[in-house]
Amino acid sequence: MESKYVPDCKAFDAQKMRKVNLFETERLFCDLYCFEPGQEQKAHTHGGADKIYYVLEGRGTFHIGGESRELGPQSIVMAPAGVAHGVVNPGPERLVLLVYMAPKP
């Protein structure tokens, strides 16, 4: 059985937002996205895949389909297929997101 304790998987990179893969199959992936203050994932679009973000710690400013919203721990948000989406960590804390995407792009 493949189980992981998520706090042990966190990893940060001073240069850019760090992705840590937790699970990957032919059908989906599940990653941690770890942002230092000020780091971001620039807006981009996946034609045929939905992405779900769950905020584990810190606060993120989510830009999805032309809307922006700041969300904190225990919030969840979806970027549906075909909709531009990006995330910025406004700081001052680190931001950690559990990210799920299917199908795998």
Place this chain on the structure above:
Amino acid sequence: MESKYVPDCKAFDAQKMRKVNLFETERLFCDLYCFEPGQEQKAHTHGGADKIYYVLEGRGTFHIGGESRELGPQSIVMAPAGVAHGVVNPGPERLVLLVYMAPKP
């Protein structure tokens, strides 16, 4: 933008484990599974879909592919397609899981 504050979505049923849908598309679903002590989701199999469980609160005994493991908050585990999986809440606390599955069965 469709965002939710997960603690506000929790709901329990004295009769059986309660599922609360958070997001659903043609490609995936994302649910909360809410268990009172002693409640369970019996072992079952999805032929072509992977399921990921993330423990939000409480402790669960996960039965996946003939193995059993008790996991607590901030643990994550996958039941790959074709592998029998079930969950029991051994108590005494409530158990809440964030569950992703793709593709939608």
